[in-house]
Amino acid sequence: MTISMSLVLRTATRLIMPLLLVFSVYMLLRGHDKPGGGFIAGLMAGTAFALYAVAYGTEAMARLLRLDPHTLIGGGLLITLLGGVPALFLGEAFLTGLWWTFYIGEVAVKLSTVLIFDIGVYLVVLGVASTVVLVLAEET
Amino acid sequence: MLIAVLSGFVLAVAAPWVRQYTGRYSGWVIGLLPAGLTAYFASHIPLIAAGETLRVVHPWVPGLDIQLSFYMDGLSLLFALLISGIGTFIFIYAGSYMNKRPDLGRFYVYLLMFMASMLGLVLADNLIALFVFWELTSVSSYLLIGIDHKSETARKSALQALLVTAGGGLALLAGFILLAAAGGSFEISELLSRGDVVREHGLYLGILILVLIGCFTKSAQVPFHFWLPSAMAAPTPVSAYLHSATMVKAGVFLLARLFPVLSGTLVWSVVVPLFGAATMLTGIILAMRQTDLKLILAYTTVAALGTLTLMLGIGTELAVKAAIVFLVVHSLYKGALFLVAGSVDHGTGTRDITVLGGHAKALPITFAAAALAGLSMAGIPPLLGFLGKEMLYEAAAHADWLFYAVLFTLAVVISGMLHVAVAAIVSLRPFIGQGQDTPVTPHEAPFAMWLGPLTLASLGLVFGLLPAMAGDALLVPAMGAVYGVPIDYQLTLWHGFNWILMLSLLTLLAGVFVYRSRERIRARLTDADPWINRGPEYGYFRALDFLNWGAQWQTRFFQNGYLGNYLRILIASTVVLVGGTFLLKDNLSLAWQSGSGMRFYEVVVAVLMLAAAILAVERPSRLSSIAALGITGYSVALIYVLFSAPDLALTQILVETLTVLLFVLIFYRLPRFQTLSPPSARRRDALFAVSMGGLVTVLMLAAMDARIAVPISEYHIAASEPLAFGRNIVNVILVDFRALDTLGEIVVLVLAAVGVYALMKLYPPKSEGQ
Structure with a gap:
């Protein structure tokens, strides 16, 4: 797939892409309480990269992604599994959520194995989406 | 007991490394495990001989009433000793016999796996556990027959053995489930005391047929006998161990194990001995046709399994005693003879009896082992084989109905005569008289390869001279376990000067006559080949073809590429x-x-x-x-x-x-x-x-x-x-309440990505594509 000739698309992508990525991370982190979550955020990030591929070509997209999508998929799956393991040490069932809350000043920060799990989901979805985009868009 | 059974699986994992680090002594090192197990089981002899039984229970799938429970009585102890004892010699033998082969490590893995499964099979108390071990022995047998996976014959034979025995295993599973439904328990030790309930239950006939299919396929009874000779594609130690001494006896073992539950009905006494007698005669007659040592032995194994089934089918106290004694006799001489066949093959480069002859000088120790085992097989005093044969004759002659008594006595005597001839063919013919030149200059087998056969064959002599030694401690408790009530019995070699002894003498004379005219008999049987070739094995191949054809048709119909x-x-x-x-x-x-x-x-x-x-x-x-x-x-x-x-x-x-x-x-x-x-x-x-x-x-x-x-x-x-500290229910469900589902879903997602990748990136080689 050749680089898009549309100046509008390329300029807009350059502006929108970082916003989409940041927003996807925001969606990931707030997901437990408000609309969002790993799956949605992963799709969003995947769409952002797909947009970049349409505007600048797959090679540029692969460079921007840095990691091989296959690594993302494998790593993501591993992280989801790791998110389930700590509960085993406490004698709970696999994938039971564990929470730690601590305060930075007035702000309560909630960390959990559930978040680890969700980050894994995010990476897997992003990896799958970019694999498909890369494979389909690549010149043969 | 759990450790004893599972230790084989554990060592199997480490076996390739053991092989690597101990080189040509690997057989001895690995043989330590079965030797240790033999000692462990032997230490239980006094307890079992005193009439006690031992039961160990480990929960496995408690929700389904499935336990990993083990039960040791006379019968299971006898089998456990045979498995671990003969196993010891097999490992030592194999370490030397297969020393040059690069896949010896893999071979050890399979063989250890088999030994552990077989021990589990004979010691299991839970029917489902028994079934699992049963199928594990089929699988390991498949792997061992097919160890030469580059040879098409080996692959075909392996598959044949697997399909026949595992197919029978499925019938067995169904039979077990019905049996548990009828008897109200999955535990054999409990079922043993509920024989009356099971026999009068409406499901009895179904149970019996299904269990018999399982036993007959595993123990190569007619019409399923054809897989056993094919299985000779396996290396000789495997043939000696699995396909004569232990695995093929699993079916007979199960018949004996469930004897108190299923036997004693009209169907049992009519059907089971008929199959046994048919198998016995088919096996021993076909053995006369063969010229390959291993194939001859394979067919005599079929005959021996038939004999055991016949005895259990007759089902009198005499017959049960004969079955147990003959079981031990056969394991000892057949294990020895198979190993001898391997040593002859190793020492001369051929197993063809029309070529072999006069090698007694070159292979003196192997000849000694062969002669002892052969004498026991022919049933000549003072070996244990003589005692076994006398008991067979006596049991057949005292079958319940006069018609059956005459029929089976005749069958057993004919089989006995042919056994004498075959024993001479396999244990004398290669060593005496004149032979042709062999591919390898004849030489004696190394120590590791004559230790096993000589020990096993000598045991036949020792037990023959001192029958009480094995009898009181081991055989009589096993007889009692099969028969259902304790048996008080003294094994003696000499049964007196009666008409059974006359029959024995007649057998011997006729056997010598058959041996002398063996060439003519073989020629006659060879003439009958076209007829034999349309037997059950032909049916098996037709069924296989039909299955492949059906699979092809339905694939073409459902997945035509559009x-x-x-x-x-x-x-x-x-x-x-x-x-x-x-x-x-x-x-x-x-x-x-x-x-x-x-x-x-x-x-x-x-x-x-x-x-x-x-x-x-x-x-x-x-x-x-x-x-x-x-x-x-x-x-x-x-x-x-x-x-x-x-x-x-x-x-x-x-x-x-x-x-x-x-x-x-x-x-x-x-x-x-x-x-x-x-x-x-x-x-x-x-x-x-x-x-x-x-x-x-x-x-x-x-x-x-x-x-x-x-x-x-x-x-x-x-x-x-x-509970989950989240206010977004959808996300809480995804990552907490139903996290396992999510895990499954993302795996599906990954598989889809792999699918896309494969479709787009992997092209078939140009020659295959359109």
């Missing part, structure tokens, strides 16, 4: 199965609340979706069709928003966007859009599409009124914050 066809099959089966169920079980009412509570903007969205859907079908260009599809997708998202499901709406919008993007990317690869299918095909496809859509519509309407329980969402709403 995407449209796949879709039609999927849709048609969904519509027929789901719609059919819906029509047949018409207790679902369609709730059509006409327009009630429909708001203006909902109607707008619905109309928009309909219009876009029609547009997507009608447009003659791909891009506009996709755009139209996108409109329906976004409209669905709008509906989610209207019904306040922001998470779903977000997901829908993102998926829709990504889908449109991907479609656009794919267009680069597709040819120009054309209408290729004729109108009739289009009408047919329309019918499929409309029926699927109609089905889904009807289902949705039915689902609105089908609620019979409180929705689970109530629980999720209530529990989300206190």
Whole structure:
């Protein structure tokens, strides 16, 4: 797939892409309480990269992604599994959520194995989406 | 006892490393385990001989009444000793016999796996556990027969053995489940005391037939006997161990194990001995036809298994005693003879008895072992084989009905005569007289390779001279365990000067006569080859061909490579199965609340979706069709928003966007859009599409009124914050309540990505593609 000739698309992508990525991370982190979550955020990030591929070509997209999508998929799956393991040490069932809350000043920060799990989901979805985009868009 | 059984599996994992680090002593090192196990089991002899039994229970699948329970009585102890004792010599022998082969490590893995499974089989108390071990022995036998996986014969024989024994295993599983239903327990030790209940149960006939199929396939009874000679493709130590001394006896073991539960009925006493006698005669007659040492031995093994089945079928106290004694006799001499055959092969390079002859000088120790084992096989005093044969004759002559008594005595005597001849062929012929030149200059086998056969053969002599040694401690408790009531019995070699002894003498003389005319008999049998070749094995191959043909036909029909066809099959089966169920079980009412509570903007969205859907079908260009599809997708998202499901709406919008993007990317690869299918095909496809859509519509309407329980969402709403510390229920369900489902779903996602990758990136080699 050749680089898009549309100046509008390329300029807009350059502006929108970082916003989409940041927003996807925001969606990931707030997901437990408000609309969002790993799956949605992963799709969003995947769409952002797909947009970049349409505007600048797959090679540029692969460079921007840095990691091989296959690594993302494998790593993501591993992280989801790791998110389930700590509960085993406490004698709970696999994938039971564990929470730690601590305060930075007035702000309560909630960390959990559930978040680890969700980050894994995010990476897997992003990896799958970019694999498909890369494979389909690549010149043969 | 659990450790004893499982230790083989544990060592199997480490076996390749053991082989690597101990080199040519690997057989001795690995042989330590079976030797240790033999000692362990032997330490239980006094306890069992005193009439005690031992039971150990470990929970396994408690919900299904399945336990890893072990039960040791006379019968299981006897088998455990045979397995671990003979196993010790087999490992030592194999370490030397197969020393040069690179796959010896793998061989040890399979053989250890087999030994552990076989021990589990004979010691298991739970029927399901027994079945699992039973199938494990079939699997390890498959791997061992096929160890030369580059040879097609080996692969074919391995598959044949697996299909026959594992197929019988399935019947056995069904039989076990019925048996447990009839007897009220999965534990053999409990079933043993409930024989009357089982025998009078309505399911008895079904149980008996299924269990017999399992036992007969495993123990190579007619008409399933053909897999055992084929299994001789395995290396000789395997043939000696699995296919003569232990695994093939599993079927006989099970018959003996369940003897107190299933035997004593008319069906049993009529059917079982007939199969046994037929197998015995078939085996020993076909053995005369062969010229390969291993094949001769294989057919005599079939005959021996038939003899055991015959004895258990006759089922009198005399017959049970004879069965147990003959079992030990056979394990000792047949194990020894197989190993001798391996040593002869190793020392001369051939196993053909028409070539072999006069090697007694070159292989003196092997000859000694062969002679001892052969004498026992022929039933000549003072070896244990003589005692075994006398007991067989006596038991056959005292069968319950006069007709059977005459028939079986005749059968056993004929089999005895042929056994004498075959024993001479395999244990004398290679060593005396004249032979032809052999591929290898004859030389004696190394120590590791004559230790086993000589020990096993000598045991036949020792037990023959001192029958009480093995008898009181081991054999009599086993007889009692099979018969169901303790047996008080003294084994003696000399049964007095009676007509049984006359029969023995007659057998011997006739046997010598048969041996002298062996060439003529073999020629006659060779003439009958075309007739023999249309036997059960022919049927097996025809059945296999039919299966392959069927599989090919259905693959061609369902997966012909046209995407449209796949879709039609999927849709048609969904519509027929789901719609059919819906029509047949018409207790679902369609709730059509006409327009009630429909708001203006909902109607707008619905109309928009309909219009876009029609547009997507009608447009003659791909891009506009996709755009139209996108409109329906976004409209669905709008509906989610209207019904306040922001998470779903977000997901829908993102998926829709990504889908449109991907479609656009794919267009680069597709040819120009054309209408290729004729109108009739289009009408047919329309019918499929409309029926699927109609089905889904009807289902949705039915689902609105089908609620019979409180929705689970109530629980999720209530529990989300206190239990999972989250206020977004959708996400809490995804990552906490149903996290395992999510894990499964992302794995599916990954598989889909792998699928896309494989489709686009991996091309078949040019020669195979169109």
